[in-house]
Amino acid sequence: MTEKEKPGTNSSESGAPKTNPYSIIADNSFVERPQARMDLVQRILDDPRMHDHKEGFLSCLQCGVCTSGCPAARFTDYSPRDIARRALEGDPTLLEDDSVWYCFYCYTCHSRCPRKNSVAVINQVIRSMQVESGYGVKHVAMFSAWGEQFYDKGMGGTPHVFFQDIADAWGPKWKDFIARRDEIRELIGVGGMYPNEETVGEVRVIMEDTGFKARLESIGAWGGHRAEDEK
Ligand code: SF4
Numbered sequence: 001m002t003e004k005e006k007p008g009t010n011s012s013e014s015g016a017p018k019t020n021p022y023s024i025i026a027d028n029s030f031v032e033r034p035q036a037r038m039d040l041v042q043r044i045l046d047d048p049r050m051h052d053h054k055e056g057f058l059s060c061l062q063c064g065v066c067t068s069g070c071p072a073a074r075f076t077d078y079s080p081r082d083i084a085r086r087a088l089e090g091d092p093t094l095l096e097d098d099s100v101w102y103c104f105y106c107y108t109c110h111s112r113c114p115r116k117n118s119v120a121v122i123n124q125v126i127r128s129m130q131v132e133s134g135y136g137v138k139h140v141a142m143f144s145a146w147g148e149q150f151y152d153k154g155m156g157g158t159p160h161v162f163f164q165d166i167a168d169a170w171g172p173k174w175k176d177f178i179a180r181r182d183e184i185r186e187l188i189g190v191g192g193m194y195p196n197e198e199t200v201g202e203v204r205v206i207m208e209d210t211g212f213k214a215r216l217e218s219i220g221a222w223g224g225h226r227a228e229d230e231k
């Protein structure tokens with residue numbers, strides 16, 4: 001077979017063989033990856049959150065539609081298209097890449113991807129892996145106070161650990177309002193702010209049985225964020 005007849009090559013006007021750049025991209029996509037990289041690809045594919053996106057993940061065409069609509073990409077160097085490519089390549093640098101934390105799960109990429117890939121979900125998997133390795137703990141530790149608030153009170157809300165800062169910002173009236181909140185709610189007939197003890201107990205069972213509490217404990221992000229009177 002002459003150079004001209006080989007797939008991916010043709011002749012320039014001077015007659016010298018010219019390589020088709022798209023054939024290089026295609027060739028690279030089928031190059032066998034080292035096992036460590038395949039392990040990362042498999043780990044992403046095996047995550048239950050990827051159940052609707054496996055084929056999309058494997059067939060990302062690097063069109064960039066995800067990046068074009070991503071609010072985080074608009075204001076930072078973060079690129080969902082780049083995350084999709086590196087995840088598919090099993091690139092281990094993703095496991096210590098802080099940029100995946102710019103994503104805030106708006107799911108724009110997810111809803112627009114022509115392949116039904118989801119960088120929003122890929123990021124969730126990568127973030128979990130970063131937290132498991134310890135690298136990503138710095139990104140979640142600050143949020144653990146909300147998890148503890150949920151465990152303590154059975155519902156979301158502003159953790160008590162932030163009350164002093166809020167009081168400093170909003171003034172003494174806010175602190176007085178919080179101190180009298182239950183009394184005010186009673187007066188206007190809307191009952192207590194938080195679920196009853198039985199419901200709180202049920203929420204705690206869910207958070208314990210699903211491993212949520214243990215997970216926060218395992219990364220050292222539990223017990224340090226409740227106000228002294230809440231411990
Ligand atoms: S929109 Fe989908 S197919 Fe296009 S680059 Fe992003 S993840 Fe890949």
Ligand code: SF4
Binds near residue numbers: 072073107108120
């Ligand atoms: S979910 Fe994340 S990656 Fe996707 S568009 Fe929103 S911020 Fe960007």
